[in-house]
Amino acid sequence: MAGYIGPRPKLLIRVPVDLSEIIYQHKSSSMKTTLLFIDKLHFNKKRSILVILLCTTALTVWKYDLINDTTHPVVLFVRRQANNFQYYAGKSSIYFNVKVKYDFVAFKKKPGWHFVVFPCHYICRQYSADVTVRFTTNASDIIGADAVFFTTGPMELEEWEALHRYRSPGQVWIFTTQEPAAIIPDFLPPKVYRYNTYNWSFTFHSTSDIHGAYGWYTPHDKPRSNTRGMNWYQIKPKFACWISSRHCEGLVWDRTKFVKDLNKFIPIDMYGVCGNATISRNRDIAKGVLKKYKFHVSLENSCCSEYLSEKVWNALQTWESVPIVLGGTKEEYDKYMPPHSYIHADDYKSMEELANYILVVGRNESLYNSYFDWRNIGTVQQQSFNDRFPVFQQGACKVVDKFEQHKRSPIRKSFDRYGPHWFGICYRCGEHSWIQDYNFWGERLLYSKTWEDNRTLYWML
Missing domain, CATH: 3.40.50.11660 (Glycosyl transferase family 10, C-terminal domain)
Known part of the structure; x- marks a missing residue:
């Protein structure tokens, strides 16, 4: 698994089980993360208060020690058995129970939302995962990443060849979009790479490996009266x-x-x-x-x-x-x-x-x-953007969830954008002829009544 990518050096403090001594070790500036591990599995009320006081004191010491060094932001990761929560002290955050790191890369076309600032750093608490999402247009930057997100934008054959050349063993490539196949032909790999490009899909459709639906309806357990009147x-x-x-x-x-x-x-x-x-x-x-x-x-x-x-x-x-x-x-x-x-x-x-x-x-x-x-x-x-796109926290954590699930089952080898789970989900509009008359019938699209559920769109390549 790729290491954490970011500007932060490592500061390691381990508090023993009996809380009787502190070992302070300031690592070199080449390290990438600032960590505090409190390795205590059983807390009573008094010791819990002591731990919080200790964290606050340590945080103050570190801020004083690093006050003239802006490259050393302090982030504390505290491990506590079966209890994940976050503690804020000033501008620093204490995340509990961090165990694993993921490095994700968004490739080719930067998402158009002005509020996305890369690199993005997230904590996925369910799995105690520290996640970094980077953006690049340079194929060599994907080396070592756990996953690569492909969003949108046309790709030349030379770019596909470079990406496959720099692909790390075990790296997962994820096709990501919230638009349907009929209007998003981008990132369709050349047929030579048809079956060995994408591992997973992250789309609106329920057959996707990672599902990002726009919304849903949930019935109440019991009917309610029109309380709003x-x-x-x-x-x-x-x-x-x-x-x-x-x-x-x-x-x-x-x-x-x-x-x-x-x-x-x-x-x-x-x-x-x-x-x-x-x-x-x-x-x-x-x-x-x-x-x-x-x-x-x-x-x-x-x-x-x-x-x-x-x-x-x-x-x-x-x-x-x-x-x-x-x-x-x-x-x-x-x-x-x-x-x-x-x-x-x-x-x-x-x-x-x-x-x-x-x-x-x-x-x-x-x-x-x-x-x-x-x-x-x-x-x-x-669902918001946060849930439907992997460059945001909830979306990135959905990807982490998929990784954690596949620690127990194999990663699917191929997501075929040419196949029935993508192009095969689109069809011409309308069963009635008066609606069908609004469909376009140019050289770009060809509809077939002979494949799968007889509602399939073929893209003319």
Whole structure:
């Protein structure tokens, strides 16, 4: 396993079981971590207080000793049997029960979030793991890393060859994305490396080795009454809206045209780059505006199995409205979303029939409110970036969890991006012909009715 990568030197202090003496050893500046191990397996109340006092005193001594050396930040790792917790003293942190270190590398394209500052240092308490996540565009930097994350960005054959040349024995390569296969052809290895590139996948799909779903629905143990006393119909004076951030021209199907055609039958305010309405960039102000709508048009950028993105979960949880959906199959929406909480476009034989039903619901108070009855029997939870991307703590700890699981079982040898667990999960939108008419049929995509579940997308290579 690769060593810890970071700027911190090692400071080792061991406190014996009887707490009668302290051995202070200041390692050379070439060491990479600052550690305090309190090796005590059984604590009573008095000794616990003594340990905390000792930690505080030691921390003060170290700060004084290193006050003129900014390259020596102090981090304390204290081991205590069956009890993991974190203790803060000033700007330093005391983490209990740290045993193992992981070094992860994000390769090629830096994530676009301005708040990601590399290298990232995390503690995964369940396994007492110290994790570093680095970013690089240099293939040789992956040497010695435990895992390499591939996010997005085109790759040339020479880059693949260099990566395989520098790959360390036992190193795990993880394909990572929250977008569907139909619009993310990046990081597709040349066919010569098809079966020996990726070990694991970290995506939204449940077949992934590491699952990062956008959200889920959880039923209550017992039904609850409408304790909020909410009349949803009365507090939502506006009818419907659509929010778009990109892909106006469409990659797999023309959802912009779909919305504009639907707008011929029902009123839809179109926000974002694909519409003409504007909204504040202030999150709270925007939320206040969007919560006034009865319906949110929540169309996915492509139709792929289990691809229920933030659009539907925002509609349910953040804006508390009724989403009009198209993306996954009706069966998948029924499986993952609350019962009677959405309107699926493919349930209707024409655009006009869909629009007429939306109008009926939007004009009938009791019928509209029935789309919120699920809130008495369950709740929805939307996952954040932290959970869905391995450069953040929760995501990185999911990867650690996978490593720890595979100490007891073999690591899967290959994740095949060409195969049914990736390209095979996407299909053309719609069972009804009126929806299929919005699909693109260019040279880039070819749909087949002959493989697997007859809903498979082949990428033309």
